[in-house]
Amino acid sequence: MADATQTAGFQALDTSAVTRKFRIQDRIFYLMTLGSATLVVLLLLAIIVVLIIDALPTFQAFGFSFLWGTKWSAPADIYGAVPAVVGTLVSSFIAMLIAVPLGIGIAIFLTELCPGSLRRPISTAIELLAGIPSIIYGIVGLFILVPLMQTYILPFLMMTIGQVPLIGLLFQAPAPGVGLLTASLVLAIMILPFITAISRDVFSTVPPMLRESAYGTGMTTWEVARHILIPYTRRGLVGGIMLGLGRALGETMAVTFVIGSVSRLQSSIISPSTTISAQIANNFGDADGLQLSSLIALGLLLFVLSFCVLALARWMIGRGNAL
Amino acid sequence: MSVSASAADITGAGSSFIAPVLSKWAEGYKAATNNVVNYQSVGSGAGIKQLLDKTIVFGASDKPMSDADLEKNGIAQFPMISGGIVVSYNVEGVKPGELVLDGKTLADIFLGKIAKWDDAAIKTLNPDVKLPSTPISVVYRADSSGTTFNFTDYLAKVSPEWKEKVGSNTAVEWPVGFGAKGSEGVSTTVNQTAGSISYVEYSYVIANHIGFAKMKNAAGKVIEPSLDTFKAAASNADWANAKNFNLIITNQPGDQSWPIAASTWVLLYKKPADPALNEEALKFFKWSYEHGQKDATALSYLAIPESVAAVVEKSWTKDFGAK
Numbered sequence: 001m002a003d004a005t006q007t008a009g010f011q012a013l014d015t016s017a018v019t020r021k022f023r024i025q026d027r028i029f030y031l032m033t034l035g036s037a038t039l040v041v042l043l044l045l046a047i048i049v050v051l052i053i054d055a056l057p058t059f060q061a062f063g064f065s066f067l068w069g070t071k072w073s074a075p076a077d078i079y080g081a082v083p084a085v086v087g088t089l090v091s092s093f094i095a096m097l098i099a100v101p102l103g104i105g106i107a108i109f110l111t112e113l114c115p116g117s118l119r120r121p122i123s124t125a126i127e128l129l130a131g132i133p134s135i136i137y138g139i140v141g142l143f144i145l146v147p148l149m150q151t152y153i154l155p156f157l158m159m160t161i162g163q164v165p166l167i168g169l170l171f172q173a174p175a176p177g178v179g180l181l182t183a184s185l186v187l188a189i190m191i192l193p194f195i196t197a198i199s200r201d202v203f204s205t206v207p208p209m210l211r212e213s214a215y216g217t218g219m220t221t222w223e224v225a226r227h228i229l230i231p232y233t234r235r236g237l238v239g240g241i242m243l244g245l246g247r248a249l250g251e252t253m254a255v256t257f258v259i260g261s262v263s264r265l266q267s268s269i270i271s272p273s274t275t276i277s278a279q280i281a282n283n284f285g286d287a288d289g290l291q292l293s294s295l296i297a298l299g300l301l302l303f304v305l306s307f308c309v310l311a312l313a314r315w316m317i318g319r320g321n322a323l
Numbered sequence: 324m325s326v327s328a329s330a331a332d333i334t335g336a337g338s339s340f341i342a343p344v345l346s347k348w349a350e351g352y353k354a355a356t357n358n359v360v361n362y363q364s365v366g367s368g369a370g371i372k373q374l375l376d377k378t379i380v381f382g383a384s385d386k387p388m389s390d391a392d393l394e395k396n397g398i399a400q401f402p403m404i405s406g407g408i409v410v411s412y413n414v415e416g417v418k419p420g421e422l423v424l425d426g427k428t429l430a431d432i433f434l435g436k437i438a439k440w441d442d443a444a445i446k447t448l449n450p451d452v453k454l455p456s457t458p459i460s461v462v463y464r465a466d467s468s469g470t471t472f473n474f475t476d477y478l479a480k481v482s483p484e485w486k487e488k489v490g491s492n493t494a495v496e497w498p499v500g501f502g503a504k505g506s507e508g509v510s511t512t513v514n515q516t517a518g519s520i521s522y523v524e525y526s527y528v529i530a531n532h533i534g535f536a537k538m539k540n541a542a543g544k545v546i547e548p549s550l551d552t553f554k555a556a557a558s559n560a561d562w563a564n565a566k567n568f569n570l571i572i573t574n575q576p577g578d579q580s581w582p583i584a585a586s587t588w589v590l591l592y593k594k595p596a597d598p599a600l601n602e603e604a605l606k607f608f609k610w611s612y613e614h615g616q617k618d619a620t621a622l623s624y625l626a627i628p629e630s631v632a633a634v635v636e637k638s639w640t641k642d643f644g645a646k
Contacts, residue, residue, distance in 0.1 A: 074467070075475075075490025142508065147515050176460050176501055176516055261465030261502030272501035278465075282504070285366030286467035286493040 048303070055297035061290060066297060072263035072279070074287075079294035081301055083265045087180060087273040088302065091255070092248040094184035094269065095191060100241055102188070103195030108225045110196075111203040123200070130193035138257030141186045142178075146258060150177030154270055157181075173271035178260035180273040186254050191244035198240025202233040235317045242313035249306055252277035276302045333604045336363040337370020337383035340469045340524065341587040344404050344626075345383070347618040348611045355614075360607050367469055368493070374398070374590055380600045382590040385469020386493060387569045397593045399642035401568050401635040403608065405586040406624045407525045407553040408474050410536040413513050414440055415455050417534065420547065423448045425539035426481025426574070426582065432520060433461055433478060434485060435499035440518065448539070455518075461500025462512050462521035467493035470506065473585035474522045477573035481582075522583070525553070526623035540582045541574045548581055550625055556584035558628045568635070586627070593642055605639060612636070 069080015154175040162171035260272020342364035349360035367384035374382035431437045441454040464471045475491035503512040510531040528535045559577035572584045595601045612632040619626045
């Protein structure tokens with residue numbers, strides 16, 4: 001039908017009507033996408049406003065000393081954010097330390113070195129890691145990783161690195177298996193698929209010409225990765241790493257199972273500790289009054305922390321561009 | 324499926340301690356009367372919040388509401404079930420049920436003052452048990468819970484030092500040790516950590532076959548945890564003179580009273596928006612007092628002893644104008 005009208009009346013077609021129709025379509029599409037984008041901003045603002053309002057009693061009670069308080073005691077109604085904030089930052093940092101080189105390494109293997117027949121199974125396996133619910137990581141961590149840490153890994157670390165002056169202090173403590181390092185390991189495995197998948201995808205955007213020219217000049221695979229792949233894809237890599245870091249900062253369920261939930265400041269990275277999200281998950285159900293408000297203030301801190309991380313990522317990407 | 328049946332649905336939320344028993348009772352009650360009781364196990368604090376928001380008919384809490392809060396909100400409460408909290412341990416060479424502890428020693432262990440299993444204080448209580456010279460790992464509930472509330476209440480009653488330094492609540496700032504998530508997490512962690520000590524609801528000890536200690540009670544008698552000794556604690560408590568049933572049944576008098584017994588309260592509005600629903604809820608609780616003992620026993624809990632139930636039902640006339 002449409003074809004018939006088109007061929008028959010092509011000359012008679014009212015072009016202005018068509019343009020108007022297209023313009024309206026475009027207008028509607030524009031408004032719809034604008035609406036979606038604005039919705040996100042509004043939601044974000046609403047979350048911030050609610051967090052600030054609910055956290056207000058805490059800041060009224062403790063002032064900014066909440067930010068450097070180290071005690072968290074419900075019976076005494078005294079709350080401080082330091083142990084949870086430190087635990088969050090340190091566990092995420094160690095997780096990144098493990099997952100970033102590992103993830104980028106796997107991605108380089110997959111794009112540069114892997115035999116074709118292995119590429120698909122390995123990729124799928126890595127991506128499946130991302131699909132495992134975090135409570136499963138928590139349970140596996142508690143039942144398998146914690147006893148391993150307890151009987152083999154932590155005693156070994158204490159006997160070796162623990163004896164080195166200065167750094168050794170980080171590895172000395174009664175180590176029950178649960179703790180910051182165990183949580184960091186679980187986190188590292190959880191963020192590995194994000195970093196790997198994104199690194200692999202951005203590596204495959206490197207033009208084959210560029211890559212082959214590099215090999216042609218006699219570069220080794222290591223040199224190609226170091227001087228061609230990574231610099232060329234820096235923006236994408238940072239994006240993937242930040243996505244992983246974002247997950248590590250906010251991860252709750254798995255961490256709660258293996259961190260040991262000690263809301264005191266610890267000097268060692270193998271001792272039990274806590275994170276912001278673990279603290280909230282553990283206490284939210286029963287909290288009221290000042291404790292509830294302090295938990296929400298912790299949530300606000302996590303929000304600010306994540307925001308800073310993303311802002312830093314933006315800045316790094318921007319800088320990478322200028323280079 | 325009739326309209327009148329769904330109109331009589333009674334909704335409740337709160338304590339996870341009471342949840343297995345309440346669900347079992349709700350099943351029996353539905354079979355007997357065709358009336359439906361819906362209970363959400365969301366934690367005591369969250370249950371109270373929902374009750375204050377008036378989204379449910381009754382709340383259930385492991386911690387009694389204060390007289391002031393009851394008064395302010397026009398709520399009345401009464402105890403519904405009781406149970407026992409047991410000290411569990413994993414010590415090489417010490418069989419389940421072999422260890423004897425008293426309140427003072429227990430408090431000193433959880434304060435970190437007693438750090439080895441062959442400490443003189445533990446030896447004195449256990450002259451015939453061969454205790455190893457290994458360090459004690461204290462394990463506690465990481466998430467806030469009624470179990471922690473009752474356990475720390477007991478420690479505060481028997482140790483002035485505990486009362487002053489730590490206090491009692493659904494979560495406290497523990498001087499030593501580390502946390503495990505949920506009763507399951509606690510029993511798993513005790514199972515896999517040599518030298519550990521913790522506290523957990525009796526039903527978990529039965530289900531997981533972990534070591535449990537005998538306790539010296541307020542009367543100075545050494546007794547074993549069992550439904551009989553929990554019942555003695557609940558019966559010997561002075562409910563008749565406790566205003567608003569605000570009575571925590573730890574460290575109760577009586578030769579057979581288990582020292583760390585616990586109970587769960589049900590909370591209802593005195594003058595609810597829909598009196599019919601309240602009346603239906605009270606019918607359910609009355610039915611449970613009369614028919615629920617067997618189900619509770621099967622799950623290692625106790626319905627409130629008959630003597631206490633009589634006192635409670637008398638209070639309903641006063642509080643709710645029930646017939």
